[in-house]
Amino acid sequence: MPPLPQAIRDRRAVLSAVARETKAALPDILRQLPHVKADSSKRLDIDRVPVLDRADCPGFPLSSNSESRGTRVRVMNEDTLDAAIMMGESLAESASSLGHGNQRVAALNLASDKNPGGGWMSGAMAQEEALCYRSSLALSLHKSYYPWSPTTAVYTRDVVLVRSSMSDGHRFLVPQMPSTQLPIVSVISVAAIRRPALRTAPGTSEYNSHRLQTTFKYPADRQLTKKKMRLALRIAAHEKHELLVLGALGCGAFRNPPEEIARCWAEVLDETEFRGGWWREIILAMESGPKVEGDEAQRTPSTDRDDTESQSDDTIDLAPMRSQNGHGCADLSDKDDSEDPFEVSFDGDDDPMCPRSMNLSRKWFLVCLVGLGSLCVTCTSSIYTSTYGQMNPEFHQSDIVATLGLSTFVLGIALGPLFLGPLSEFYGRRPIYLASWGMFVIWLIPSAVARNTATMVTVRFIDGFAGSAFLSVAGGTVSDVFKRDQIQSPMTIISLSPFIGPSLGPLIGGFINYYTNWRWTYYVLIIWSFSMLVLMVFFAPETYHPIKLREKARLIRKETGDERWKAPMEKSTKSIPRTIALSLLRPFQLLALEPMCLLLSLLSAVLLGVIYLFFGAFTLVFGGNYGFNLWQIGLSFVGIAIGMLVGAATNPIWHVIHRRLVRRNHGVHEPEFRLASSILGAVIVPVGLFLFAWTSFPWVHWILPIIGSGLFGFGTLLVFNGIFTFLVDTYPLYAASALAANSFLRCTFAAAFPLFGKQLYRAAGYQWASSVLAFITLALMPLPYVFFHYGKRIRQNSKFTTKA
Template identity: 50%
Template sequence: MAPFPTIVFVPGAWHSPECYRRVIDQLEAAGYETDLVHLPSVGPTQHLPDFSADVAEIRSHLEHLVDAGKKVVLVVHSYGGVPSNEAVKGLDCASRQSNGQAGGVAHIFFCCSFIIPEGKSLLGAFGGNDLPWFTVSADRLEVNPDRPDEIFYNDMSEEDVRAAVSSLRPHSYRTFRSLCTYAAWKEVPSTYLYCATDAAIPLELQKMMVEDWAAGYPIRTEFLDASHSPFLSKPTEVTAAIRRAAATSAYFQIQSPAYYPEPYEMLKPGSEHQWRPTPQQPGLPNAYLHEEKISRPRKDLHFLSAPCAPHQEGSSAPLARKAMPCKMAQVELGDQETSLSTGTEEHERQNDYEVCWEEDDPANPHAMASKRKWVIVSLVCTMTVCVCVTSSLYTTTYNQIMAEFHCSRTVATLGLSFYIAGLGWGPLVMSPLSEFYGRRPIYLVSLPLYIVFLIPCAAAHNIQTMLVARFLDGLAGAAFTSVAGATVGDMYTKSTLHTPMLLYTASPFTGASIGPILGGLINTWALWRWSFYFLLIWSSIQSILVIIFVPETYAPVLLRNRARKLRQETSDDRWIAAIEKLDRSVFKTVLHSLYRPFMLLFLEPMCLNLCLLSSIALGVQYLFFGAFGVVYGNAYNFGSWQSGLAFTGLLVGMIMAVLIDPWCCKLYPYFSRGHKEEGNNGSNEPESRLPPAVIGAPLMTIGLFWFGWTALPSVHWIVPIIGSAVFGAGMIFVFQGVFTFFVDAYPLYAASALGANSFTRSTFAAAFPLFGVAMYHKLGDQWATSLLAFLSLAMAPFPYIFFRYGKKIRSRSRFAA
């Protein structure tokens, strides 16, 4: 028998195993035995109902080898990892040894492959949607890759790309929807090769599968700056990585001292194989630890983490895990003794001392006490309310400002429009900056500026000063319409985020509704400047509380700070955080954040139409800040403070929507029946997030017609206020549905989709007040409101259209999942 394992190659979809030829030739030249598996699902006439034929073919090859007593390293790529996991069941070395049989699968090498949990299919694990680069036949039996030159081979020469593309064959579509019943990586030692420039399975998704879905299991990882097909573009590096995996598998299954001299034993508690150190030698072999560590190990596998750095009094070293330095393992390969490195020098320099979270690390924002989290959420939400009160409270000062500065109402209204423009455009810059420097530095800079720019507003002696100061104040306040939401998201997991994020989402809209109520009371009995004095006092107190009680919550920046402290305390420059490895400039990142939202608006009909719907909603709300005074003044002779109190209806409607939302969430499965697939209720589809918007859009239209045609002297004033409450509730439902849909439908571009929404709705909110009062004077209260209602009615069907047909639309999208 060969002194090292046999290497079995399983290709991905559309590929022949000959795609591995460059790697195979190098391995065979080094004395390895190889075996190639042709997948039955690849070929123009192979319309298979599921992946069972692929599983059977792979298993046939494995059984032939292991029954001959051979140890196998299984190399799988992309889709090939899915049927391969199924095929390994019962053929791993540990299972066969327990039955007194020789041979077995000793190691699985996942080459930028899919790792799918039990009970899910490949597509089902990602929400049931076709991958963005799929081109599926009309009969849904066959699938081909769109732009394979860009998706699979983006780091190869044109000649190699042409040859590779010409070798691709159609693949049976239904294999992607076969449910997995076994996860071999829980039983068999495995290696995952991350490919940094992979356009088919982006690096973020590769890490999600390994660090989240396979968290706590003994998967070693390696990193390669390559595309989705590294065996073609970098065969030498892939060959070396496979040989390192072969060396690792030889220890775990053969127990050869030539590989790992430390005494280890394999235990089998319950139904899971877990590789545990003996009491004499705690920790893991150094060769295992040169890769990235398991990021969130299960509590019962805490011993898989690397040993802590030596404790220094007063040092933060115990709070950072260090990957132990690599060693060279002397491995006998055939007739020659070869020095096989357990990692390249560059990889060692990058990963040996990477700082990451400890299990239950108190500095991890997720590990904060619940009470502290809610204090932080309360502070950022109330500061957001304050910023948005500043926008609308100004509308109650129009009459006094017009009289003092001798300007028209339209010019005075520009103070509102400029502030909203600042709030809308600021996040395009502040959001990416917060990912470089953290959330807290943005607050520390923006909060003082926000207070400073309120001063010229309060002390202005001409309208020009007021307008410039309002725009700059809006830019400074934009931190709390963008970065504050990220602070909330930093502290909670996906399963616990809904309620705190809902409170934050509602804060800007409720704040804008509170402004006229407060402003009407202030400006009835005081000069307009007291409106800004009040805002100065409130925002100063609020800012002090935020600065004192809101810490940095962005994990990459916290780890960078820890790495800097360790470098200073230990005088060891090898300590490093993941964010410090990123090769990106602030300028390019900000520039990217500026143009990507516009690409989505111009190229994505779902993004454009839902942004228009939410923009109309916010535009109408801000138009009401001027129109309410006209409507209630004409119909009921309301004064300034009474017109301000009329906004109570809008506010109550929004609060009711927030309170009703948890109940609406329970109805999602009923709305999602049309999306049932693979035995689930469809709630994982992005479209299942749209029912609130489906309900909210008609409510907005109903509320507007109700308000417009009941604001008559012959009708009690409470009736139009109730109509405005219906509009307010519909508005919150629309925003909640649109925001959550964008996050699910554009998982890789969620920030850009939300940025596009922020830009469009702020533009509408800035523009609508400029023509609102004039429109009410020209058309009358009823028809002016009806015009807004008809505009809302025109957009109301889109949430339902996208709920019903969104999946088909997404299948043709360049950006959607």
């Protein structure tokens, strides 16, 4: 047997250390929970568990306003424990009531029949090991139970969750959470058949007759699997559990056929014994690979069901579980991709080849690196305005002509994503980052040595075009490495960086140009950007999922010698010109056909336009009213920067609000929940602008207009953060294109506003000029609120958005 790849060995070493930490920490934690018997369990054989008596059935209603008796069933792309916690939270009054009374959730452990906890102490990565890393489950799996017979299960009443998920870094929940509030679930451990013989044949049902399906080769294996399922359900019912989390029994390391397992669950749940409402709700937690962003040819549109948390990316046919049947099984959505047994996919988010399997510190380093690149680009755009005082006399040009260098740079930022974003979906993220950033560094040099206006305007456009990769591809990088329910915090960094940059540019440039020659502005930028290029060369890995799948396919072909293994990208017939043409068109399609994308992009575009207009306005207001010199005018932008930083600091609050919204929605996430911060931000923005406007008098202390600008910055960050995460969440297949559309509109406004900013302030006066901007933002203020309430209805009529 060939040795494991180094990446897998490294991951196992890390997880083995996690296992030792969990094992060492459990005694101290459990001593604070004397009522919990974490090491108590019972081994049960199917012959010792009676068939359910319908006279004992509690007969739960399908819904609060329904007279029908049955069990609501949902499928979720979720970790078993996270699904159990979410289910408990949706019914519990508070976190402290999780796991108590009849709201105790029972979760299915897909166990090993040979070893307690499988290979958790050696760093294995299957579902049982994942449960053991995070909880006290292993304490109840006694060695005396093993090996199991084929129809054995182990029931553990008290399993305490002590750590967060792998994607969250396996953080210990204590001491941040009191031990008495740790979630507690019950666990039913059942072992699937190990690597059963399989066969492939045409589908026999109306749902899959058009494609091949993989099934058990021997009917006896299928019947044994259903016996195991009946055993788990009977134990859950006899132990009076009302909430149940099931799973894809044996579909991981044991290679049971996923669609066949789904059909078996559907058939067992439809048996007379289990009808009538034995449970309030069942979740089928089938955590699968990540959604591929950017190429519609690799996925088919999901069905527009509202009762499914997210779609599975495995080719699992859930059609048998769709219809309302005797036990009240809710309609479940499914993917209908053509199955190819040799198509390479990720083995869940923990697959070493999957970018989402990176440890949390590495993910955040990558986010900070990309964010710093965005900061450098946008700082380069605005730092230029601090050179006017020295550059204009040297070039014999006016302020309005000098402003062309600012506008052309931002125009380059607007156009660049239309090419670089699509290319990243074809070549991957890393080549685009390195090539574009290398060009960015090179084209800063002509700016530093320019001798005339034409040179400066031309090279500024090229530099903006090259640097735009970090503004268009960064959002895709975040969706590459973080799951949908984790993107809020990293997206805050991505949102913050390009908007802090314009505020820092005049501050940095003010000091440079006040104390030395204007060309040192570009020397500093060259040093900064070259240092960034070195970091990217050594520390920015490829994260685009289709490219990583292609790498995995190559590795499998090399190890097996079987050339039939292919990644979806390798089977694509798209040409580079066609890909670029389609992706160039898509941002404009989104702007033309998607009212939410257009109007929310318009709101963010106006706000960025105001920021760039302020480069001229602040010179007039603070230079004219208060006699500020160049570096003091630069310092006046600190108000906007601080406002944005404070807005970013509120991110944990929006996390809590998002979780509450999901809980109120019975555990179902909706993209509109991301707009909560934008609703507040859209209200604060005009307030800040009006305050800035009507305190801009020479006899009013300069701190008041700066406070007004700070409120504007605070509200702007909240708006941007909500809109960015909403676009990524609403258009998961076209996230890069949606962000490119947003970026194009934003940068178009940012390029145009400075051209008339000073004229507006001189003609209308400082107060009314700022008030005009405030009234525009006031007119746009309702947009986030409207889409928060009606966005889901709009999404149902869109071919671009996620429906569920």
